[in-house]
Amino acid sequence: MAGRFRKFIDKFSFNKEKILVTGGLGYIGSHTVVELIQSGFEVIIVDNLSNSNIDVIKGIEKITDIKPKFENIDCSDYVAMDKFLSKNEGIQAIIHFAALKAVGDSVKRPLPYYRNNIGSMIALLELMQTHKIPNLVFSSSCTVYGQADKMPVNENTPIKLAQSPYGNTKQICEEIITDALTANSTLKGILLRYFNPIGAHPSAYIGENPNGVPENLVPYIVQTAAGIREKLSVFGNDYNTPDGTCIRDYINVVDLAQAHIAALKRLIDGKVESIEVFNLGTGEGTSVLELINKFEQATGVKVPYEMAPRRAGDIEAIWADPQRANKILKWKTEVSLEDTLLSAWNWQRYTMDKENSAKRHFNFLSMS
Numbered sequence: 148m149a150g151r152f153r154k155f156i157d158k159f160s161f162n163k164e165k166i167l168v169t170g171g172l173g174y175i176g177s178h179t180v181v182e183l184i185q186s187g188f189e190v191i192i193v194d195n196l197s198n199s200n201i202d203v204i205k206g207i208e209k210i211t212d213i214k215p216k217f218e219n220i221d222c223s224d225y226v227a228m229d230k231f232l233s234k235n236e237g238i239q240a241i242i243h244f245a246a247l248k249a250v251g252d253s254v255k256r257p258l259p260y261y262r263n264n265i266g267s268m269i270a271l272l273e274l275m276q277t278h279k280i281p282n283l284v285f286s287s288s289c290t291v292y293g294q295a296d297k298m299p300v301n302e303n304t305p306i307k308l309a310q311s312p313y314g315n316t317k318q319i320c321e322e323i324i325t326d327a328l329t330a331n332s333t334l335k336g337i338l339l340r341y342f343n344p345i346g347a348h349p350s351a352y353i354g355e356n357p358n359g360v361p362e363n364l365v366p367y368i369v370q371t372a373a374g375i376r377e378k379l380s381v382f383g384n385d386y387n388t389p390d391g392t393c394i395r396d397y398i399n400v401v402d403l404a405q406a407h408i409a410a411l412k413r414l415i416d417g418k419v420e421s422i423e424v425f426n427l428g429t430g431e432g433t434s435v436l437e438l439i440n441k442f443e444q445a446t447g448v449k450v451p452y453e454m455a456p457r458r459a460g461d462i463e464a465i466w467a468d469p470q471r472a473n474k475i476l477k478w479k480t481e482v483s484l485e486d487t488l489l490s491a492w493n494w495q496r497y498t499m500d501k502e503n504s505a506k507r508h509f510n511f512l513s514m515s
């Protein structure tokens with residue numbers, strides 16, 4: 148009864164703040180949508196499904212009891228977005244996740260990255276002015292620091308040359324946002340520089356499920372552990388790190404999603420003068436080999452791997468100083484690396500169970 152009553156209240160309360168989430172069916176976007184709904188926001192998702200699947204909505208609904216509104220639009224398409232926003236007035240903020248994100252792929256195919264990531268950003272900033280949407284939360288990345296000289300990096304660490312076209316798109320987007328917000332005092336924004344988000348929702352109803360062969364380390368590890376991929380390639384063991392492999396700051400995706408709620412509330416409460424920037428990480432660095440070992444310890448499942456050449460575009464080592472986010476957003480990471488890796492594994496197993504039962508159902512139907 149309590150659940151039904153909540154659903155009724157959620158559906159029919161008219162004073163909820165309306166938030167547009169671009170890329171909301173993607174990995175970080177879907178986890179953030181869940182947190183937004185659970186924090187009482189009304190969510191509208193725009194996603195072109197270039198790296199996600201419509202079924203993600205079912206996962207969100209299973210967790211929250213609410214099916215968010217969704218439109219399949221490319222947000223670099225100014226005309227389509229303009230039309231969409233005209234039909235959806237009163238949006239308080241945009242959380243802009245929609246982007247291509249694979250570092251190595253961006254070195255091989257730079258132009259789609261520039262067109263998609265920068266095109267979407269410019270279109271959205273122009274449309275925020277036209278449609279009077281005052282607040283923006285932008286998914287930036289620690290790749291904006293390039294290879295920093297000193298670890299950990301804080302928000303004042305100098306921005307060096309980007310190591311990949313992808314990293315460059317994030318640097319350029321940050322600059323475009325800064326210029327646009329400086330020129331227009333009605334617009335406010337928060338740039339969130341994520342370190343490496345991993346893991347899945349504890350329910351296992353949503354997680355990281357990229358289309359095609361995974362480019363990121365943890366999805367590749369779980370698919371290899373599950374036998375979908377034969378072997379993981381470890382890209383480079385001759386870096387200047389204790390075990391020769393790259394170091395990253397791996398952060399739980401639900402913890403990361405919760406930081407968006409803190410950032411959004413800060414914007415909506417009028418606490419941001421123009422633009423603010425926060426590192427979102429744990430403060431701990433972990434190498435590729437250490438991560439494989441931790442996965443094996445947490446799950447009891449072996450991950451076959453081999454050493455491979457370095458991947459172009461990779462930074463050797465980076466981890467965060469998250470103190471500014473800890474203090475100002477009153478946010479910090481909670482979930483351990485082991486529990487996070489276990490959640491990624493649970494999500495993989497749930498996905499495979501779902502696929503197997505769909506196959507069994509199909510076979511049964513075709514036999515009968």
Ligand code: NAD
Pocket residue numbers: 169170171172173174175176193194195196197198199200220221222223243244245246247248263267286287288289341342343344
């Ligand atoms: P993702 O690929 O899972 O999600 C991105 C979503 O955006 C996908 O659903 C995709 O279909 C959609 N999309 C892409 N281009 C679009 C467009 N033009 N119009 C509409 N939809 C579009 O990626 P993610 O890991 O959830 O990353 C989200 C954001 O966070 C990205 O901006 C990424 O650059 C940034 N980021 C990610 C990481 C990471 O390690 N995952 C780290 C730092 C920053």
Ligand code: UFG
Pocket residue numbers: 248249250251287288289290341342343344362363364365367379380381382383393394395435458461
């Ligand atoms: N790696 C492997 N084998 C793989 C995949 C990755 O060894 O099959 C290594 C990479 O070389 C790197 C580390 O694992 O050293 C992490 O690689 P990911 O691709 O998982 O993550 P990146 O740090 O390259 O990039 C990710 C996102 C970016 C984001 C960045 C922030 O893809 O969007 O984290 O740090 F900006």
